[in-house]
Amino acid sequence: MTQETFLIVGAGQAGGQAAQALRENGFGGRIVLVGDEAWRPYERPPLSKDVLLASSDDDCFKGWLHEARFYAASAVELRRGAVARLDTAKRLAVLTDGQALPYDKCLLATGGRARQIDQAPCGARIVSLRTLDDAMRLRGLIACSRSVAVVGGGFLGLEFAASANRRGLQVTVFEQAARLLPRALPAAVAQKLRSKHEAQGVRIALDAGALQIEAGETDVVIAGKDEGAASFDFCVVAVGQIPNDAVARASGIETGNGIVVDRYCRTSDPHVYAAGDCACFPFGEAGQPLRLESWQNAQQQAIAAARNMLGQCCAYRPTPWFWTDQYDWNIQMLGLLDAGIDRWIERPAADDKSMLIGLRGNVVVYAVAVNQGGDLRAIKRLVEQAVPVDPQQLADTSVKLRQIERQAGACGIDTPY
Numbered sequence: 001m002t003q004e005t006f007l008i009v010g011a012g013q014a015g016g017q018a019a020q021a022l023r024e025n026g027f028g029g030r031i032v033l034v035g036d037e038a039w040r041p042y043e044r045p046p047l048s049k050d051v052l053l054a055s056s057d058d059d060c061f062k063g064w065l066h067e068a069r070f071y072a073a074s075a076v077e078l079r080r081g082a083v084a085r086l087d088t089a090k091r092l093a094v095l096t097d098g099q100a101l102p103y104d105k106c107l108l109a110t111g112g113r114a115r116q117i118d119q120a121p122c123g124a125r126i127v128s129l130r131t132l133d134d135a136m137r138l139r140g141l142i143a144c145s146r147s148v149a150v151v152g153g154g155f156l157g158l159e160f161a162a163s164a165n166r167r168g169l170q171v172t173v174f175e176q177a178a179r180l181l182p183r184a185l186p187a188a189v190a191q192k193l194r195s196k197h198e199a200q201g202v203r204i205a206l207d208a209g210a211l212q213i214e215a216g217e218t219d220v221v222i223a224g225k226d227e228g229a230a231s232f233d234f235c236v237v238a239v240g241q242i243p244n245d246a247v248a249r250a251s252g253i254e255t256g257n258g259i260v261v262d263r264y265c266r267t268s269d270p271h272v273y274a275a276g277d278c279a280c281f282p283f284g285e286a287g288q289p290l291r292l293e294s295w296q297n298a299q300q301q302a303i304a305a306a307r308n309m310l311g312q313c314c315a316y317r318p319t320p321w322f323w324t325d326q327y328d329w330n331i332q333m334l335g336l337l338d339a340g341i342d343r344w345i346e347r348p349a350a351d352d353k354s355m356l357i358g359l360r361g362n363v364v365v366y367a368v369a370v371n372q373g374g375d376l377r378a379i380k381r382l383v384e385q386a387v388p389v390d391p392q393q394l395a396d397t398s399v400k401l402r403q404i405e406r407q408a409g410a411c412g413i414d415t416p417y
């Protein structure tokens with residue numbers, strides 16, 4: 001049996017998933033999973049949705065990655081602590097309390113942290129949403145408030161806005177861009193989403209400019225470019241995240257928009273890998289440096305990294321997929337909006353369902369579906385296999401996507417990533 005020790009830094013989704021994948025792929029050595037949160041690994045998507053919407057504090061969180069007994073049963077040593085740096089020559093991780101942990105191979109799965117804005121003062125009423133502790137704090141604030149300002153109209157801000165609206169709060173979203181989600185959604189879908197929020201009573205202030213934010217004892221006062229000062233019971237700052245690459249930087253490992261890895265999740269140090277929100281990897285044929293912040297990436301890149309740590313040759317080639325839940329809409333996106341799309345096809349559907357597909361030439365490169373995510377499976381294979389399709393057929397909803405997929409010759413096997 002191998003005596004090797006694999007150290008995973010960061011006990012979040014990617015870290016926990018990697019520990020599981022190491023065992024599932026037959027690793028019999030020691031696995032040490034070090035995390036600086038008080039909790040065992042959990043998934044973050046419920047934090048902006050179910051946790052805020054649940055009527056009772058009891059049992060409002062069900063997002064644990066594993067049952068508690070998984071760690072003992074799988075001989076995964078879960079340790080609380082913060083790693084400061086790696087001594088890559090000695091293969092030692094140095095914790096902030098001075099302890100040293102030896103490793104043979106190390107996975108950095110340190111995720112990201114909420115970006116702050118310069119003009120926002122600190123205070124109990126100005127909160128970010130990244131951790132379970134943040135979400136519980138926000139639950140408390142929601143319960144005793146009537147109004148909230150959301151700074152940032154990205155997915156996180158809008159999910160929070162939808163949840164707070166459902167909980168009966170007056171919600172105002174301040175967004176600097178001239179429209180919602182310019183890098184993630186086509187304009188038509190973003191406009192529908194804005195209308196959806198406004199129909200529920202959420203106020204969306206676009207092109208808000210630099211905000212002046214003042215925290216008082218009992219409220220937060222915010223003034224925008226064209227807005228007079230308004231008072232809110234509290235304020236949520238949701239202006240994106242910053243990758244946690246401090247350990248890599250302190251260890252002389254290459255960084256740049258996160259921790260730089262190759263297709264095999266290897267960093268510039270031969271014994272150190274990285275995965276999840278913290279990792280910047282080469283994407284597509286051109287190897288465009290890309291860092292994804294999504295549940296799918298945390299799961300699948302962690303699995304790829306674990307397999308590569310075990311000596312398997314497992315290139316990570318994802319088809320990016322992301323979902324968001326707001327009110328009764330489930331929106332799913334496949335591919336990247338900046339994939340050189342030169343033509344849009346709409347597959348209209350009844351009620352609150354719709355799908356918009358982006359083509360480059362006759363090849364599908366992107367799709368967004370509202371309340372019909374199940375149909376994206378066929379689209380995924382078309383994207384992955386880059387087979388040309390007939391755009392007229394694609395627009396014809398009497399033709400099933402599975403049929404188009406078969407005619408295009410896309411084989412019905414799902415690729416692992």
Ligand SMILES: Cc1cc2nc3c(=O)[nH]c(=O)nc-3n(C[C@H](O)[C@H](O)[C@H](O)COP(=O)(O)OP(=O)(O)OC[C@H]3O[C@@H](n4cnc5c(N)ncnc54)[C@H](O)[C@@H]3O)c2cc1C
Binds near residue numbers: 013045275324325
């Ligand atoms: C509120 C919220 C809602 C989301 N909703 C969706 C959604 O609907 N759909 C979707 O696809 N994605 C969603 N995401 C994104 C998704 O949850 C993340 O991409 C995913 O959690 C990334 O996992 P990770 O393991 O890379 O990072 P994390 O989950 O951030 O885990 C990293 C862990 O490492 C710890 N750590 C950092 N540095 C150190 C150190 N030096 N020493 C020890 N520990 C350290 C951190 O504290 C953290 O616990 C959401 C994210 C948030 C915050």
